[in-house]
Amino acid sequence: MSDKTNENLIAQQQDVVISVKNLHKVYTVGTERVIALAGVDMQIRRGEICCLFGQSGSGKSTLLNMLAGLEKPTTGEITIFGKRIDKMTETQLADFRRNNFGFIFQSYNLLPALTALENVEMPLIFKGAAPETRKKQAIKMLHYVGLKDRIKHKPTQMSGGQQQRVGIARAFVARPPIVFADEPTGNLDTHTTYEVMDMMSAIVKKRNATMIIVTHDDEIAAYGDHIIKIRDGKIVEESWRDASTAAAE
Amino acid sequence: MSFLDILKMACGNFLRRKARTLLTVAGVVIGTMAVVIMISIGQGLERGYTEQIQSWSSLTQIEVHQSYGGDADEQKYLDDELIKELDALEHVEAALPTISRYGALVKGREINDTGIIGIDVSKLQYYNLELDNGQELTPEMFAGSGYVIGYRSVFNFYNPKKGWGENNSPYDDEGNLKELPFDITAPESKIKLVFDTGYYWGGGGSKPKGYNVNCVGVLDRTNQGNYSYSVVMDMKELEKIYAKYAKDAGIEEDKDEKKNKYNSINVQVDDMKNVTAVQKEIEALGYNTWSSTEMLEDVKEQMGMIQAVLGGIGAVAFLVAAIGISNTMVMSTYExxxxxxxxxxxxxxxxxxxxxxxxEAAIIGLMGGVVGLVFSYGLSMLMNMLSDSGMLAMFSMGEGIPISVIPIWLAICSVGFSTLVGVISGFYPAMRATKLSALEAIKNE
Known part of the structure; x- marks a missing residue:
């Protein structure tokens, strides 16, 4: 191993924001045990767009849920920003999510009773931001995603693409360092899919944030800098698209 | 999240589900009304009894009686010495002695048997005497054999040979108090006072000497207490007249009787709350005492029980409302x-x-409590109006006494209580909401 590769490795490790060690998840369905994850080890670095790529039932969504602290692993360690989130309580996890994570869902998961603006404000409200500040930030974010004219609209008055753009605005408005996206374009047509993906990638790159995308779609996976292919609860292939990261390998 | 944001969100949720919120609130409204109206009726009863006791005698007065059965040498009497002692006690405004004689007012052939009560006019203000015509009663009016007479007593003039007539009842056929039959204060009524009425009953002998007395007023018709069937005059005047009579008739007074200068002594206390303490002090002096405060305390105790029972009945409706709130909130967590x-x-x-x-649960309770209270006030007013017009007379304690009374503490407590019940009812649904699995929740489509 050359000195140069060594240096690169160290730099790489300092930049690691998510680190997973020997992660297992076993569900008990009735009397049957279903193994969803069978020993996953991986690292995700700052600024990366990481794609968890696999067929449905491969365990990729389970992995995402555990990274986001929505589900507890059976065994194994998940460390994010140096904190063991698998050991946190519900209350600590809520605080951790509020301060570090943004979420984008396949089914958008907007609150139907609230307007686009109110939905985008939500994470800021949870953070206790002052009404004026959060309104300003939310409007700015809605402008950015191109929904200037839809600020007062309810989710039901918007198309799927528009709703997902509200979702993106909500995910990024509080400037989280990590954003999780679970099949973000699953309900969108091809044209809108590219629009949404371009938008998400652009914000992540601009902010040097980290994004983890779960998908079964090759074309989405193509947006990733770091692609992790999962099958039957195991990582079967890991690749880096970027030239600089490729050099580090 | 700031409290204001949570409040905004809670209110927003109500507006989204108006019908259900209103129905749940209606349940609390009924519950609140049930409790408030029930307790207000108990309060009305208590007020009625209190006023009744008050109309018999003042709640701040204590009757002082001789205590018998002790050592004969240490027998205490109702005399001036005692008056001095009583006047000196703390919280005592005045010791009010009275003497009483039995006699009759004579008007032509008609007589009016009555007790004649002599009071200390220098303490007139404490005897609670008010005139029916609203005129102020002054000690000067009692000078020169002046007397006042109870309203109902004015009706009692009758001819013993003819017997008691319809005119002698102070009430008409419908049970209402009649106006006075004649002006007793007019000089031409020529009423005299006698102490021996045997002659008028056909007991023979010569016609007894009548003494000149002068009626200066009729007592307030609402007074049904000690003086309502009596003649009241200055005790010095009464003594003078009686002494004349005793001399004329050759009567000698009992010596032991003489030691009791007064027939009764009442003590006026400054405040109701001091009555019991003063009573104890007087008893320590070697006398027996009685006050209507004692009676009132018994009544209050009984009323407390009645109110608890009535409130308990109302609380059943409240319990149902509480379950309604819980149900609504649990449904809400599902939705x-x-x-x-x-x-x-x-x-x-x-x-x-x-x-x-x-x-959200507390707001349902609060809204229900406030609306329920407003409705309760309305219903309470309606009940009292019906009672005044005689429709609910059977429940009423008497004229002008309301059936239902909502004191301010009841108003405040009912709203506070309904809010509290809301919070308690919301506790289980709130716990349920916090325990929901976030992952399961967002998966359900």
Whole structure:
């Protein structure tokens, strides 16, 4: 191993924001045990767009849920920003999510009773931001995603693409360092899919944030800098698209 | 999340489900009304009894009696010495002695048997005497054999040979108090006072000497207490007249009787709350005492029990309302599972979710309490109006006494209580909301 590769490795490790060690998840369905994850080890670095790529039932969504602290692993360690989130309580996890994570869902998961603006404000409200500040930030974010004219609209008055753009605005408005996206374009047509993906990638790159995308779609996976292919609860292939990261390998 | 944001969110949720919120609130309204009206009736009863006792005798007066059965040498008497002692006690405004004689007012052939009560006119203000015509009674009016007479007593003039007539009842056929039959204060009524009425009953002998007395007023018709069937005059004047009579008739007074200068002594206390303490002090002097405060305390105790029972009946309606709130809120957590899940995923504090649900339940309780209280006031007024017009007379304690009374403490407590019940009812649904799995919640489509 050359000195140069060594240096690169160290730099790489300092930049690691998510680190997973020997992660297992076993569900008990009735009397049957279903193994969803069978020993996953991986690292995700700052600024990366990481794609968890696999067929449905491969365990990729389970992995995402555990990274986001929505589900507890059976065994194994998940460390994010140096904190063991698998050991946190519900209350600590809520605080951790509020301060570090943004979420984008396949089914958008907007609150139907609230307007686009109110939905985008939500994470800021949870953070206790002052009404004026959060309104300003939310409007700015809605402008950015191109929904200037839809600020007062309810989710039901918007198309799927528009709703997902509200979702993106909500995910990024509080400037989280990590954003999780679970099949973000699953309900969108091809044209809108590219629009949404371009938008998400652009914000992540601009902010040097980290994004983890779960998908079964090759074309989405193509947006990733770091692609992790999962099958039957195991990582079967890991690749880096970027030239600089490729050099580090 | 700031409290204001949670409050806004809670209110927003109500507006989304107006019909159900209103129905749940209606339940609390009925519950609140049941409790408030029930207790207000108890309060009305208590007020009625209190006023009744008050009309018999003042609540701040203590009757002082001789205590018998002790050592004969140490027998205490109702005399001037005692008056001095009593006047000196703390919280005592005045010791009010009275003497009483039995006699009759004579008007032509008609007589009016009556007790004649002599009072100390220098303490007139404490005897609670008011004139029916609203004129102020002054000690000067009693000078020169002046007397006042109870309203109902004016009706009691009758001819013993003819017997008691319809005119002698102070009430008409419908049970209302009649106006006075004649002006007793007019000089031409020529009423005299006698102490021996045997002659008028056909007892023979010569016609007894009548003494000149002068009626200066009729006592307030609402006074049904000690003086309502009596003649009241200055005790010095009464003594003078009686002494004349005793001399004329050759009567000698009993010596022991003489030691009791007064027939009764009442003590006027400055405040109702001091009555019991003063009573104890007087008893320590070696006398027996009685006050209507004692009676009132018994009545209050009984009323407390009645109110507790009535309130308990109302509380059943409240319990049903509380279950209604719980039900609504549990339904709400089912409906809002997804919403709660999204909030949790986005990092909303569990305590904020808890607060949100408790607040929604508390608002239902508060709204129900306030509206229920307003309705209760309305119903209470209606009941009292019906009672005044005689329709609910069977429940009424008497004229002008309301059936239902809502004191301010009851108003405040009922709203506070309904809010509290709301919070308690919301507790289980709120716990349920915080325990929802965020992941399950957002999965359900």
């Amino acid at each position: 809002r599972t997804r919403e709660i899940g999204i909030m949790k995923v986005l990092g909303c504090r569990l305590s904020d979710i808890m607060t949100l649900f408790l607040l």
